[in-house]
Amino acid sequence: MQTQQLVPLALPRGQKLFCELCRGPATLRCGSCAVTYYCDVEHQSADWVSIHEKICQLLIPLRTTLPFYNSEEERKHGREQKLRREKFLAELTQAVAQNFLLEGKHEDAIPAALHSLKFSISVHSSNAVELVPAYLILAEAGLGLGHLAQAEEYLSQAQWIILKNSHCSNAIQSDFHRNLGLLHAAKGNFEDSLYHLANDIYFSSCAFGTNHMAASGGYFHMANVFFRQNRMDIADSLYSEVTNIWHHHFSHFIGLQYHTLMTPAELDMLAEEEETTEEVLDAKQRAEAKQMLSAILEIREQSPRPQLAQIAKVLHTLAMFHYLILDVPKAHELVMKLLQVMKKLPKYEPSESLHQLVKLLKSKPIYAK
CATH class of the missing domain: 3.30.40 (Herpes Virus-1)
Structure with a gap:
């Protein structure tokens, strides 16, 4: 180094x-x-x-x-070159900061996000909507470090820009309301937190569609708020909604890979769809899915009255997740645990996606990741 x-x-x-x-x-x-x-x-x-x-x-x-330019054309070219460099650095620094957040390295994310903010201001002006992602990264880093006042300041800056830009995207507004919901939850303002998390779900649904995996975070954090209030029935239903969203999403891609395995003559036709696993499970989505589903499984298993059917659903969803990210040993481990749980559920019928997952696992060697 x-x-x-x-x-x-x-x-x-x-x-x-x-x-x-x-x-x-x-x-x-x-x-x-x-x-x-x-x-x-x-x-x-x-x-x-x-x-x-x-x-x-x-x-x-x-x-x-x-440098000294001899003509207006050279000066224009110099300005354009500087702008391209600043745009590149704004995107690079934002991506680096976001990756640090995904790794839980909140302190390391802050300098990169500050650079992204400075370059974005230079490129777009101080009130441009393009600055909001950098402010949200800084706010999320502050929340992760417990620096609530600092996080609130960055969210206020983001809110001011959003209010001044009517064309702000639904996706950005979803991220903004999620961070604001988490801030209020950290401060113990649960009703305000639920209000903003509901807005998070609304805007993510507008951006990506109802029950898209982008909305799962809003449901998950709402469930956590209700859990902290000991409103367990509501929390339980929301945790189930999160599990169902990811279960449906993963089942679709397990089905694609299964049909590729069963019909090798169609391999070339399906190759493009098989390669989309990286696209539908980008780094942020992987981190969110793992965090949410692992937390829900722990809550389900530690419940005073564990519901085995719910535990089985989360285990199945996690097993599909690990298979899709090519962690075959972990997927195999979770399937074995799932089968043990299912033995205690005589009326539990294995789904088609579980049959497909088991056959896919049998087609691959168990190897260390």
């Missing part, structure tokens, strides 16, 4: 430079790019681990004096 050299600053009288992260007075400079400044070693280290190592050299042409 590359290391960063730091150079103490000796500034001429009256000249001020600011820290990349906190905008406080800078005392250090990156010795590699020579265009990035920090107030102390801690902020330098945080930025380096989060994003600076990846973009260090890319910052040089953006932060050095522009």
Whole structure:
């Protein structure tokens, strides 16, 4: 891993430079790019681990004096080139920050998200709707760290932009209301939390369709709020809704792979659909499915009066999930556990998707992931 050299600053009288992260007075400079400044070693280290190592050299042409252009055409080309670089960096830094959130590394997500926000402002202006994803990442990181005041500030910035932009997408509004719902839940404002989580479900349904997996997060977090209020009947029904959404989604793709296995003559025709597993289970969806379904299974199993049919449904859904992400040993383990539960349910009829999953597992060797 590359290391960063730091150079103490000796500034001429009256000249001020600011820290990349906190905008406080800078005392250090990156010795590699020579265009990035920090107030102390801690902020330098945080930025380096989060994003600076990846973009260090890319910052040089953006932060050095522009060359002298001989014509308006050259000046226009220079501006367009700068804009393309900033757009690229805005997208790259946002993707890196989002990946840190998926890994539960909330502290590491913050510097990358701050960079994304700065580049987005430079490209789109300070009130553009394109800034909202960066604000939401910063808010989610703050919630993950328990910094509720900071999270609320970022959500307020996002809300202001959303209110000023009537064309803000349903998907962005869904993410905004989910974060606001989680903030209110963390503060103990359960009724406000439920209101915003209901809006999350509404906007995600508008964006992706009723009972799409994008809405499962809203149902899951609503269930958690009712669980905390000891309103178990409502929580139970919402946890079941989450399980049903993912179960339906995974069953569809298990069916596609099963029919490919059973009818090899159609392999070429179905190859394209088989390859869509990555698309329908992107990194964010994988993280959400695993988090929600694992939590629901734990709640079901630890219930004072476990409902075996509900446990079986979650086990089946998790088994399909792990098969689809190519974790065959885990899928096999969950199916074995499911079959043990089903022995205690004489009236429980195995579904077609379970038969298909078992046959798919039998077609593959058990290997360590």
